[in-house]
Amino acid sequence: MHGASVSLVSHLMEVLHERCAVEPRAVRDAVDATEHYRVLNFLGDYFPAAELFAAFERLRSTRVAILGCGAVGSWTAVQLAHSGLENFIVIDGDQVEESNLNRSIFLHEDIGQPKVKAISSALHRISQRVRVRRVNENVCDADGLRALLSEARPDVIVNCADEPSVDLTSEWINEYCQDRRVPYVIAGGYNLHLSLIGMTVSPGVSACINCSRITLDELEDESLQGVRRLWRPKRNLGSLSPLTGITSSLAASEVLRLAVKSDRLRPAMWNRRGEFNFLTNELSFVDLPPRPECGCTAEDVRDRVSNNSQ
Amino acid sequence: MICGDDDQFGSLRLWLRDGVDVYISPDDVVHFVFLSTRKRLRLKVTPLLIECLEWLDGSASVMELDARYKAQASRLDSKHPSSFVDFIQYLYGKGILVRKDWMHNAFCPEQVERYSRQLNFFLDIEESEAAATALLKRIMNCRIALIGIGAVGSWILRELVQIGFQRFILVDPKTLKPADRTRNAIFDHLLIGEPKALVAERFVHSQALEPETRAIQSPLDIDTNVEELIGADTDLIINTADEPYIGATSIKLSRYCVEKGLPLLVAGGFDAHLASLSEIIVPGQTPCSDCYAMHFEETLRGWKPISHPIVDRRRGFGGLPSLSAFAASAAVLKIVRLLSENGGDVEQGRGEFLFDQYSIDSFKVERNPECPTCGDFERLQARAD
């Protein structure tokens, strides 16, 4: 630094600080003093020191609703509690059964308990500060879900419910969320050796579930068009815990990105869906852009684009 | 006529495997699509045989269905040269049909209840009842030494127990700390201060159906005698210990594993690499830790470190529980693939999961024939025999 002027050095420090490469000693010490230093350190890669604790506070206080507390839902919930989130709304009408233990966080002693109660115990083992609102019922239509969510007022919703079907529950959530401008994450699930990684939707910003369906329909496998599918009732598709782990880890990561509410760390699953392949260990993605014909965000996106260009 | 061994076949109640999609095109071609491998099989058959496919729900035996088929065929008053039993036997041989009760023949009711969805998964991967059964049995019998029950090790343990592993040697010298709240999958604030090896042991005993464990509260150090520490009955070692330094403990364990012909999985550990997808070392098949060390020495010679596109990967990377869960899941998948017959080749190389766009970076490393540890593996094995 021979010959460097003071202003040059201070400018350099400012740039490094903005790029999160250096942080004041006081912040460093404050981070080290908290139990959540690992998460703060992680966020420190995206947020400059002055914004770090505020970002963590936003994360901590986010109210997340988890619809469906099966394998993916239960895994997602515990990862969020380990990350420091403290406000949960868990929705599921089922009870824990022996057959759930091979892929969810439920324990042997939870068998026979409502899943929402078992999840609540799991979250309280992680932190006593956690508050869990338990909704021990199966949501069976859009109105029921709207009533429930209007009352609970979550900041983020994660859809892990596959009854009656993921498509249907996603549609109900989308209806509520587009209306209230609440972001949601479709956690996905698994389809044999594939872990599906769902999309993240921020109404007015990214493609919604209906936009994605328009694109997916266009991508349908043409080689099987015109053929009849054999009717198969009571199909029991396989599943494996680590595939649940992968799906839920990405769902939890997406919730964190939504929870910090900042352009510095935005969702990575806007406008796309992914698949993790057990056999090849590969992740692949399909782009699912906003579709103007959907009529949801399209207008807002268009408005914003035209505002920006003015 | 069904005779001889076919008698047995005739009594089977067969079920169209859930992992196979069936499509029928207007020209009576049946398309079987194996969902796990996307493999397809196309058969041109008679309309009556197509109708029979819907009967295969496990409610009637092959013999009963054959009688129903013959009755229908004679009512149709058409010549049906194709044999129903031959058709069914062919589909059974291809793994498209399975026995309705195949799980119950191999496992007790509690095991079937807990693992039925997983056995279905194994059936889709292994494509035969026998191989799927054998895979779960191998899982239940495999004795794993898990070294380090922390940010990645605890998540690995949790998943392993879920999928049926039950024999463990659990090694960790530390106690549960308040800050483990943000990283340990078996954290319970009521257990703060307890040795992690014991917390883990209690976890296995409360969840596994037939647990067999040893908890070891000593560290694995550079001068530790591995066999004295973990015993001689291990089938697989998982190293997630980041102290004193995972590179050092892994080289030590890798040399031990090459000598004993044991597989080793190195997961997590490096502070900056918590989302490392782990590497599996199978002596004689994959590079060993010394091969990796030589590879990096070679490729990095003359290179200067450059900055990584991620802003800064120092201590923060991997600080998220969700990244621990990802790394652990990838590691457990490697173990399942290692024990399976159709799980594909054991990967040679390393991979890393990048948080920014959820991409996987991976690269291959070959075994080094000059490796002082494993280069001589075949001769070493011959001598051992």
Ligand SMILES: [Zn+2]
């Ligand atoms: Zn839309």
Ligand SMILES: [Zn+2]
């Ligand atoms: Zn070697």
